Amino acid sequence: MKFTDVFLQTATKTLVFIIMTFSIYILFAGHHNPGGGFIGGLITASALVLLYIAFDLQSVRDIIPFNFNKLAAAGVIISVLTGTASLLFNVPFLSQTFTYVYLPLLGKTELASAVIFDLGVYMTVLGTTMTIITSISEDEK
Amino acid sequence: MNNMVVLPLLIPLFTAVMLIFFHKRLTIQRWISGVSSLASVFVSVWIVLEVREEGIQTLHMGGWLPPYGIVFVADMFASLLVLTTSVVSAACLFYAFRSIGADRERNHFYSFVHFLIAGVMGSFLTGDLFNLFVCFEVMLIASYALIVLGGTRRQLRETLKYILINIVSSTLFVAAVAYLYAAAGTLNMAHLSVRVAEAGQGGIMTVIAVLFLIVFSLKAGLFLFFWLPGSYGAPPAVVAALYGALLTKVGLYAIIRMFTLVFYHEPGFTHTIIGWMAAATMILGGIGAIAYKDVSRILSYNVIAGVGFIAFGLAAANRTALEGVIYYLMHDMLIKALLFLLGGIIVALAGTDKLQQMGGLITRNPLLGWMFFISALAMVGVPPLSGFIGKLLIVQGGLESGFYWTTGISLALSLLLLTSMLNIFMNAFWGEEKMAGDGIWKSPRLLLVVSAALLILVIFLGVGAEWVDPYVSQAADVLLDAQLYIDAVLKE
Numbered sequence: 001m002k003f004t005d006v007f008l009q010t011a012t013k014t015l016v017f018i019i020m021t022f023s024i025y026i027l028f029a030g031h032h033n034p035g036g037g038f039i040g041g042l043i044t045a046s047a048l049v050l051l052y053i054a055f056d057l058q059s060v061r062d063i064i065p066f067n068f069n070k071l072a073a074a075g076v077i078i079s080v081l082t083g084t085a086s087l088l089f090n091v092p093f094l095s096q097t098f099t100y101v102y103l104p105l106l107g108k109t110e111l112a113s114a115v116i117f118d119l120g121v122y123m124t125v126l127g128t129t130m131t132i133i134t135s136i137s138e139d140e141k
Numbered sequence: 142m143n144n145m146v147v148l149p150l151l152i153p154l155f156t157a158v159m160l161i162f163f164h165k166r167l168t169i170q171r172w173i174s175g176v177s178s179l180a181s182v183f184v185s186v187w188i189v190l191e192v193r194e195e196g197i198q199t200l201h202m203g204g205w206l207p208p209y210g211i212v213f214v215a216d217m218f219a220s221l222l223v224l225t226t227s228v229v230s231a232a233c234l235f236y237a238f239r240s241i242g243a244d245r246e247r248n249h250f251y252s253f254v255h256f257l258i259a260g261v262m263g264s265f266l267t268g269d270l271f272n273l274f275v276c277f278e279v280m281l282i283a284s285y286a287l288i289v290l291g292g293t294r295r296q297l298r299e300t301l302k303y304i305l306i307n308i309v310s311s312t313l314f315v316a317a318v319a320y321l322y323a324a325a326g327t328l329n330m331a332h333l334s335v336r337v338a339e340a341g342q343g344g345i346m347t348v349i350a351v352l353f354l355i356v357f358s359l360k361a362g363l364f365l366f367f368w369l370p371g372s373y374g375a376p377p378a379v380v381a382a383l384y385g386a387l388l389t390k391v392g393l394y395a396i397i398r399m400f401t402l403v404f405y406h407e408p409g410f411t412h413t414i415i416g417w418m419a420a421a422t423m424i425l426g427g428i429g430a431i432a433y434k435d436v437s438r439i440l441s442y443n444v445i446a447g448v449g450f451i452a453f454g455l456a457a458a459n460r461t462a463l464e465g466v467i468y469y470l471m472h473d474m475l476i477k478a479l480l481f482l483l484g485g486i487i488v489a490l491a492g493t494d495k496l497q498q499m500g501g502l503i504t505r506n507p508l509l510g511w512m513f514f515i516s517a518l519a520m521v522g523v524p525p526l527s528g529f530i531g532k533l534l535i536v537q538g539g540l541e542s543g544f545y546w547t548t549g550i551s552l553a554l555s556l557l558l559l560t561s562m563l564n565i566f567m568n569a570f571w572g573e574e575k576m577a578g579d580g581i582w583k584s585p586r587l588l589l590v591v592s593a594a595l596l597i598l599v600i601f602l603g604v605g606a607e608w609v610d611p612y613v614s615q616a617a618d619v620l621l622d623a624q625l626y627i628d629a630v631l632k633e
Contacts, residue, residue: 073161080155086144086203093147094203 005054012054019047027122028115037118041125048130057137068134072127079120082113145191146200146213148184149223149262152177153230157255167246171238174251178231181258185224192220193612197619197629199268207268207630208332214268214630217616218467222265222394225471228598229386229478230258236482236591237379240489245290245377253290256283257383264391268630270321270328273395274314277360281307284388288376299375306368310359317352324349331630334403334623342406350404350411354396354418361392363452364418366445370429373444374437374494378485381437385444386478390470393448397455397466401620408458416456420547422449427557431564435494436484439561443480443520446554447473453547454535462538464617468609469531472602476520476528479595483513486588487569496565501574508589510570512596517562519599521555527602 023043030036051060086095098112156177163169192198192215200213215223234254241250260280267273285307289300322328324345325336337346355365362369369389373381396415404411426446433439451473454466486509491499503510515526522528532555539548602609619625 070162073158076158077155080151080158084151084155090144092201092204093144093151096203 008054012050016047016051019043019050023047027118030118031110031112031114037121038125040118041122042129044122044126045129045133048126049133052133052137057134068127068130070127072124072131075120075123075125075127077120078123079117082117082120085113143191143198143200143215145184145188146198146215146266147202149181149188149227150213150259150266152181152184153255153258153262157252157259160252160255161249164249164252165247167243170246170251174234174255175238177255178227178234181227182224182231185220185227188215189217189220189224189612192217193615197626199630208327208329211272212268212329212331212630213266214331214626215266216619216626216629217612218397218619219265219394221467221471221612221616222390222474223262225474226258226261226265226387229474229595230254230261230383232478232482232591232595233379233383233386236382236485236588239587240379240485241377248290250287250290253283253286254383256280257287257387261387261391265394268330270318270330270333274311274318277314277391277395278311280388280391281311284384287380287383288372290380291377293375296375299372302368303372306359310356313352313359314356317349317356320345320349320352329630330398330402331627334627335631337403337406338623342404346404347407347410350399350407351414353399353404354411354414357392357396357399358418359392360388361396361452362389362422362445362448363393363396364422364425364449366422366426366448369445370438370441373441374435378481378488381440382478382481382485385440385481386474389444389448390474393451393470396452397620400455401458401463402623402626405458405623412456412458415452416544416547419449419452419456420550422446422452423547423550423554427554430561431557434496434564436488436496436565436569437494439565440477440480440484443558443561444477446558447477450532450535450551450554453539453544453551456547457535457538457542457544459538459541460617460621461534461541463620464613465531465534465536465538467531467613467616467620468606469528469535472519472527472531472599475595475599475602476516479516479592479599480513480520482588482592482595483509483516484565486592487513487565491569491575496568498575499569500572501570503570504574510566512589512592513570514566516596516599517559517566519596519603520562521559525600525603527599529603530606 023040026035026043027037027040030040048060048064083094086093096112096114098110100108100110103109156173160170160173163173188198198215201207202211202213234251237250237254257280260276260283263276264273264280267276285300285304288303289296318328321333325333327333327336340346342350359365373384400411400415423446426442426449429442430439430446433442451466451469454462454469487502488494490502490506493499519526519528522532536548536551539551
């Protein structure tokens with residue numbers, strides 16, 4: 001049975017952006033405040049799950065044509081590479097570094113290589129969660 | 142600081158992730174995993190030589206000094222096991238190219254194998270207790286996937302048991318780590334050893350030690366092996382070979398490491414328990430090995446018996462016995478992989494797992510028959526082959542420490558194991574030719590080449606004992622004197 005829930009769909013269209021923004025905020029807040037890649041990934045996944053609940057699988061796939069499986073793999077590769085990069089500079093595996101730069105709009109900003117590692121975690125968590133949820137919901141046999 | 146130490150973990154991890162992108166392209170998958178497994182062998186040989194030249198190698202992750210950061214430690218014991226692991230896993234991968242089937246290959250089989258190897262390598266190399274737990278989980282989760290991949294009825298049933306038992310033991314592991322952290326205040330193994338030595342191994346520490354013993358025994362199949370025979374029979378031969386060669390040995394490695402490095406102060410209590418468990422494991426494993434009439438169960442009980450034997454060497458805990466343990470551990474990893482691989486070929490050619498329905502394979506495949514015969518002799522410990530030296534040293538060490546009964550059991554066990562192996566050999570290869578099945582794999586040539594390579598290594602380990610001995614003795618130094626390990630990790 002196909003039904004259209006106007007309230008849910010309209011609310012979703014607004015809420016998804018708020019949740020996404022919050023998840024990105026959480027991802028970057030992780031260095032100095034509670035947050036980080038893991039919880040950021042989960043919040044983004046919850047936004048996508050809300051989309052899946054409000055709309056059907058196929059139309060969500062049309063607007064977000066990611067292969068979540070490969071997204072997770074790419075996340076692991078990014079995390080592993082940030083560790084491996086330290087091999088090139090002849091410092092111990094997984095060494096981190098950070099620097100301060102002056103960006104327009106943001107002013108003095110701390111850029112840390114740990115954020116790239118966190119980005120990998122974020123992608124992995126998002127990819128894994130979405131792979132689990134979509135593969136369970138697709139299984140109709 | 143030596144970044145080489147992380148490579149045995151990093152290479153399979155990176156390969157596993159890369160393979161996810163190519164999971165539909167079988168040829169590319171095989172090339173990548175083949176090349177990476179050979180690279181692992183190369184790197185681990187390098188590490189062994191470097192440890193031989195320059196002593197224990199350490200790597201402080203992220204540059205944080207221990208006990209604050211995670212440290213990877215390659216002493217000779219760990220490096221030898223890393224080398225053996227890389228050899229065994231390379232052999233299993235090449236065997237899998239011809240035997241595992243396109244369906245499984247397409248569904249990330251090689252990724253899971255490489256994740257499994259990464260977990261095993263990490264467990265051998267880490268110098269941090271919680272990192273050991275994480276590496277255990279990496280290995281176990283990959284093994285859950287490998288055991289269920291294919292989804293036959295038997296696999297699903299055994300996977301359920303396997304996962305349940307491992308989740309229980311992992312929970313106990315976390316609890317044990319929590320107790321130890323509360324009692325000692327550190328998780329770095331070298332630092333733990335210092336703290337336990339300072340405070341003395343009192344009642345609480347011994348209780349925690351026994352809790353760790355229970356955890357690792359569940360993983361290693363030492364006495365608490367009830368889950369093992371069923372689980373190892375369910376997946377395809379090459380997966381069972383990886384399990385038989387690697388998974389139980391990681392549990393054993395953890396027991397040996399914990400009870401030579403941290404909890405070595407009360408051997409009268411802990412090592413006696415290990416001795417009893419070892420004796421019980423040997424008896425039950427030996428009985429199981431002669432009781433059953435199907436190949437996979439006989440081989441599984443042989444794995445259990447081997448675990449009991451190694452634990453007996455640890456219980457004896459003198460220099461001779463520990464050298465024997467290291468020797469036998471390397472031999473056991475190679476020979477168990479080899480026997481499972483050969484068993485896989487036998488089962489595939491005969492088309493059945495049951496010994497009664499086999500027969501006369503020697504006329505169709507004499508090479509396979511004689512290879513199986515030699516590896517059976519090597520496993521039992523007939524003198525020129527690899528099982529002999531380890532067994533001799535352990536028996537000698539057991540007698541030196543006064544374990545007369547257990548030594549007797551271990552010698553009787555060799556007879557039982559010989560009976561079980563000859564049981565397979567005589568039923569499968571001798572007698573009238575029974576064409577129970579046509580065999581799944583038409584030409585097992587590559588499979589035989591891979592097994593022959595392992596067999597040559599097994600023979601070399603026995604005949605070339607003189608060359609291997611300095612390495613083994615260097616490994617035993619660290620097991621006998623925890624201070625060497627502590628100095629290498631904490632003072633730099």
